[in-house]
Structure formats: C-alpha cells, structure tokens
Amino acid sequence: MKKLIAVLSLLLLALPSFAFSQTITADVVVRNANIRTMDDKRSVVRALAVINGRIAALGSDEEMAKLVGPKTRVIDAGGKTMIPGFNDAHLHFTEGGRQLSLVDLRSSQSPEEFAQRIKDYVGKLKEGEWVTGGRWDHENWKPANLPTKELIDKVAPKNPVFVNRLDGHMAVANSLALKLAGVTKDTKDVAGGVIVRDANGEPTGVLKDAAMDLVSRVIPDQTFEQRLASAEAATNYAASLGVTSAQDMQAGENLAVYQELLSEGKLKTRLYAGADLADWKSRVHVGIRHAFGGEMLRIGTLKGYGDGSLGSSTAWFFAPYADTPSTSGVPSAEMPHLYEHVLAADKNGLQVMIHAIGDRTNATVLDIYERVEKEDGPKDRRFRIEHAQHLRVSDIPRFAKLGVVASMQPVHLTDDGRWAEKRIGKERLKGTYAFKALLDSGAHVAFGTDWSVAPLNPLFGIYAAVTRRTTDNKNPDGWLPDEKISVDAAVRCYTLGSAYAEFQENEKGTLEVGKLADMVILSEDIFSIDPTTIANVKVLKTIVGGKVVFDSASAAK
Numbered sequence: 201m202k203k204l205i206a207v208l209s210l211l212l213l214a215l216p217s218f219a220f221s222q223t224i225t226a227d228v229v230v231r232n233a234n235i236r237t238m239d240d241k242r243s244v245v246r247a248l249a250v251i252n253g254r255i256a257a258l259g260s261d262e263e264m265a266k267l268v269g270p271k272t273r274v275i276d277a278g279g280k281t282m283i284p285g286f287n288d289a290h291l292h293f294t295e296g297g298r299q300l301s302l303v304d305l306r307s308s309q310s311p312e313e314f315a316q317r318i319k320d321y322v323g324k325l326k327e328g329e330w331v332t333g334g335r336w337d338h339e340n341w342k343p344a345n346l347p348t349k350e351l352i353d354k355v356a357p358k359n360p361v362f363v364n365r366l367d368g369h370m371a372v373a374n375s376l377a378l379k380l381a382g383v384t385k386d387t388k389d390v391a392g393g394v395i396v397r398d399a400n401g402e403p404t405g406v407l408k409d410a411a412m413d414l415v416s417r418v419i420p421d422q423t424f425e426q427r428l429a430s431a432e433a434a435t436n437y438a439a440s441l442g443v444t445s446a447q448d449m450q451a452g453e454n455l456a457v458y459q460e461l462l463s464e465g466k467l468k469t470r471l472y473a474g475a476d477l478a479d480w481k482s483r484v485h486v487g488i489r490h491a492f493g494g495e496m497l498r499i500g501t502l503k504g505y506g507d508g509s510l511g512s513s514t515a516w517f518f519a520p521y522a523d524t525p526s527t528s529g530v531p532s533a534e535m536p537h538l539y540e541h542v543l544a545a546d547k548n549g550l551q552v553m554i555h556a557i558g559d560r561t562n563a564t565v566l567d568i569y570e571r572v573e574k575e576d577g578p579k580d581r582r583f584r585i586e587h588a589q590h591l592r593v594s595d596i597p598r599f600a601k602l603g604v605v606a607s608m609q610p611v612h613l614t615d616d617g618r619w620a621e622k623r624i625g626k627e628r629l630k631g632t633y634a635f636k637a638l639l640d641s642g643a644h645v646a647f648g649t650d651w652s653v654a655p656l657n658p659l660f661g662i663y664a665a666v667t668r669r670t671t672d673n674k675n676p677d678g679w680l681p682d683e684k685i686s687v688d689a690a691v692r693c694y695t696l697g698s699a700y701a702e703f704q705e706n707e708k709g710t711l712e713v714g715k716l717a718d719m720v721i722l723s724e725d726i727f728s729i730d731p732t733t734i735a736n737v738k739v740l741k742t743i744v745g746g747k748v749v750f751d752s753a754s755a756a757k
Contacts, residue, residue, distance in 0.1 A: 236727065281727070346404070365512060378405065472499075474501045516557075517628070535564070596637050611664045
C-alpha cells in the first residue's frame with residue numbers, strides 16, 4: 201500500500217486539477233477482474249484505478265476500494281479477463297468504414313454469386329451511380345479464374361462498376377466503367393501495373409496495381425460529409441472489437457475528417473495518420489516530425505510501396521512464379537525513387553514504412569534502409585516494413601540488426617495458406633509469415649489487419665498467429681506450424697509491439713501506472729482456453745482513456 205500511496209502522490213503532482221486538501225478518489229475503478237497487464241513481468245492483478253484518463257494504481261479489490269468516491273464509476277468485470285486495448289498497426293481506417301456500406305463480395309463462392317450480389321446491390325442505386333468496394337476473392341471459385349467485364353455487364357449495364365480484390369491490388373471494371381475511363385485495346389501498359397488482356401489484346405476488365413488508377417481517377421470524389429460518415433462508422437466499429445488505437449496507412453485528406461470527429465467528441469480510436477511517402481516535402485515544409493500531435497490524433501509517418509500482392513501475382517520475387525513462369529511479379533512505380541524519398545524523409549525526422557510482400561522487395565527495402573542508416577547516421581528512426589510476408593531466410597535476422605519493425609497481418613495467412621504454394625513453391629515458403637523466427641531473432645513485430653482487406657477483429661489475428669489454420673480447414677495443425685507463436689506473444693505484438701511501431705510504447709501497450717487507460721474486457725480468457733476457439737471470443741467492454749466507448753450489454757439492447 202505504501203507503493204500505491206507513493207505512486208498516487210507523484211501522479212497528483214502532475215495533475216494540478218487536484219487540490220492537496222481533497223481526498224484522493226479515482227474517476228474509474230475496475231474490480232473483480234483477471235487483469236493481464238502484459239508488462240515485462242506479465243503481472244496479473246485483480247483491480248485498477250484510473251485518474252484523468254491514465255492508470256493511477258493496480259492491485260487488489262481491497263486496495264482499489266479505498267480510491268472509490270461518490271463520483272467514481274465502478275466497473276465490476278465479473279471475473280473476466282482484461283488486457284490492454286488492441287492497437288491495429290496497419291489498416292485503411294476511413295476506407296474500412298466506407299466498405300461497411302458497400303457491396304460485399306468477399307465470401308462469394310462462385311462467379312455467379314459474385315454477379316448476383318452486384319445485381320442485388322445495383323437494384324438499390326440510381327442509374328449511373330458507381331459501384332465500388334467488393335473485396336472479392338477468386339481463389340474461392342472453382343476454377344479460380346479471374347472475373348471479366350462481361351460477367352458484370354449482364355447484371356449492371358447502366359451503372360459503372362469497379363470492384364477490387366480483397367488485397368486491394370487488383371480490381372475488375374465493367375464495360376461502362378472502362379468506357380468512362382477511356383480504357384481500350386489501344387491503351388498502353390502502365391509502369392508498376394498490369395492491364396489484363398484476352399487473346400485478342402482486349403482488356404478483360406481486370407487491372408492490377410498502378411493500372412487501377414486508370415479507372416480510379418474518374419470515380420467521383422467523396423464529399424467531406426460522406427468521408428465523415430465513413431470515419432464515424434469506422435471508429436464505432438473499431439470500438440466494438442476492442443481496437444483502441446489504429447495506424448491509418450494513408451489518411452491523406454481525411455485528417456480534417458478525424459479532426460472534426462475529435463472536436464465533436466465522437467472519435468473513439470487513437471489514430472496515427474500516415475501519408476504518401478512521395479508527399480514528404482509537404483510535411484517537411486511545415487516542420488512535421490514523426491509522432492507529431494496529441495493523445496488521440498498524431499501524424500508524421502509516410503508510406504511507400506515496393507510491390508503488389510501474392511494473390512494478384514504482382515508481389516516481386518527473385519525467381520518466377522511457379523504457376524506463371526513468365527513473371528516474377530511487378531516492382532512498384534515508386535521503386536526507382538524509393539531510396540531518395542526514404543533518405544529525404546529520414547533526414548527530416550519523418551518515419552518511413554514500405555509495403556513489401558515478395559522476397560525481392562523485402563530484401564531491396566532492407567538494403568535501402570541499411571544504406572540510409574549509414575548515410576544519415578544513428579538515431580531512433582524505427583523504419584518499418586509493412587507485411588513482410590515472404591522473406592528469404594537469410595534476410596530474417598536483418599530486421600533486428602537494422603532495427604526495422606516487421607508490421608504484419610497474421611489473419612492474411614488464413615487465406616493465403618490455401619494457395620500460396622502453387623504460386624511460389626515449397627522452398628520460398630520457408631520465410632513466409634515468419635512470426636516466430638522474427639521474434640526469436642529479436643525483431644520488433646507489430647500486428648494489424650490491413651482492414652478492409654481483411655476483417656478488423658484482432659481476435660481473428662491472434663487466432664491465426666497461434667494456430668496458423670487456414671479457412672479451408674485443410675491445415676488443422678497449422679500451415680507452416682513451426683512459425684506458430686504463443687497467445688502471450690501474439691497479444692504483445694498486437695499491443696506493445698504496435699505501440700513501439702508508432703513511438704508510443706511509454707504511453708500504451710501495457711497496463712501500467714502512468715500509461716493511458718486503454719483496456720478491453722473479453723468474454724473468455726484467451727490465455728487458457730483452447731486456442732482454436734479464440735476467434736469466437738467477444739469483446740464485452742472497450743475503454744479508452746478510462747471512458748467506456750463500447751459495452752456489449754448496451755449494444756445488445
């Protein structure tokens with residue numbers, strides 16, 4: 201108890217709103233809980249107290265009872281497990297919120313179902329309105345052939361359609377959308393992209409990576425009000441899943457949207473908002489550095505692209521694809537400029553993260569980071585590689601050696617594990633989703649989802665990292681099982697690891713005195729149940745800064 205009093209005394213010195221003559225009481229006390237702090241000692245306590253949005257004390261129910269005053273909100277956890285709030289290290293926040301109201305093609309099991317869902321959605325629209333979103337996966341179809349414009353033309357002849365594959369690196373347009381974009385047989389190929397053509401050279405409607413811009417650029421921009429609605433939907437949805445922090449890969453013009461939500465008191469998610477790497481000059485011009493901002497909204501990180509995706513066969517490898525020997529993938533259009541952009545951003549104190557899927561892209565980005573570090577000198581820069589999916593075994597130790605954060609999305613393996621071998625063969629799978637090897641080497645690993653590419657639910661990701669089961673149920677013992685990690689390690693990657701990736705490990709990621717009171721109460725103890733049931737666990741309460749932003753009991757009413 202003496203330690204508790206000492207901690208509270210120090211806290212009060214930092215909180216001038218308290219008068220020393222007043223009795224110390226907490227704003228919130230959580231009691232009767234199985235609190236997994238996730239600190240270095242893996243301390244487990246029964247209760248905690250919150251003052252001014254931060255954890256003021258941890259201990260027993262009896263100790264915390266002494267901090268309960270007439271205005272204290274007491275939360276009885278009913279013996280349930282509480283952990284730090286989840287921090288999604290890689291997602292597309294507003295786009296994810298928007299996808300909640302768009303056509304959903306992700307689970308369509310055939311081209312016919314794909315077309316029917318589009319038809320049903322178009323039935324709710326006016327003639328001429330665009331159909332976007334989708335997130336289809338042709339690997340669900342037998343045979344796994346790509347969709348075509350003709351498939352969509354039959355059901356949506358009077359609405360332009362441009363729906364993307366779930367990885368966001370490939371999309372299919374109908375004839376009307378291609379016409380509006382001016383894409384014809386004579387349209388030249390695009391650097392960093394692919395226009396898929398039939399035997400006669402006609403576009404099939406499928407566009408990959410940079411070629412997608414040919415159609416994207418003619419889609420009407422969303423209004424501020426539409427983007428605001430999407431962001432509000434996103435933060436509400438995130439709260440329902442225990443996501444208390446999120447790192448938005450390309451916030452861009454949505455910064456104003458987030459600021460508006462914050463000013464209205466509707467932002468329930470702490471956001472680290474990224475921008476395009478090529479746009480580094482605009483950040484430097486106004487003096488922005490990494491992790492610039494407040495507790496709820498910060499900026500200062502820049503994202504670049506190195507390649508595409510495995511599912512679209514545009515991830516860049518050293519060797520050709522096993523199922524398409526004519527290609528080794530597609531380096532991004534940015535690749536020739538990555539070094540100069542990374543160096544410029546780093547010299548000006550901005551954080552850099554690069555999308556890399558294929559082994560050649562990962563190796564190339566590591567080379568660039570190593571070169572920049574030598575030229576710009578030692579400092580706490582926290583370079584990141586987003587995805588780091590397919591690595592040469594020899595490149596795995598380089599992450600720890602160079603201090604590069606591996607920002608990974610374990611839920612992707614539940615899909616990729618069904619068909620990755622046919623793309624790249626067994627040998628290159630040795631460095632695929634190498635969670636354990638990276639952690640064992642001392643690398644910092646941060647977990648996220650890539651939402652809306654994959655579901656936002658963090659428990660799906662923990663389930664995937666721990667069991668490595670695939671959605672086709674053909675890998676009950678795990679796909680590449682040597683890379684399974686423990687529940688403890690997975691939760692740390694989703695909390696403290698993600699906090700480290702955004703320079704916030706001293707502010708959040710564990711439940712310790714002085715840190716932000718961001719917490720999640722779960723329906724089951726994920727540390728003791730059968731790991732194969734983790735994906736079924738629900739979030740009962742989500743708390744951000746000591747404020748309950750989601751309560752399943754209230755949501756059910």
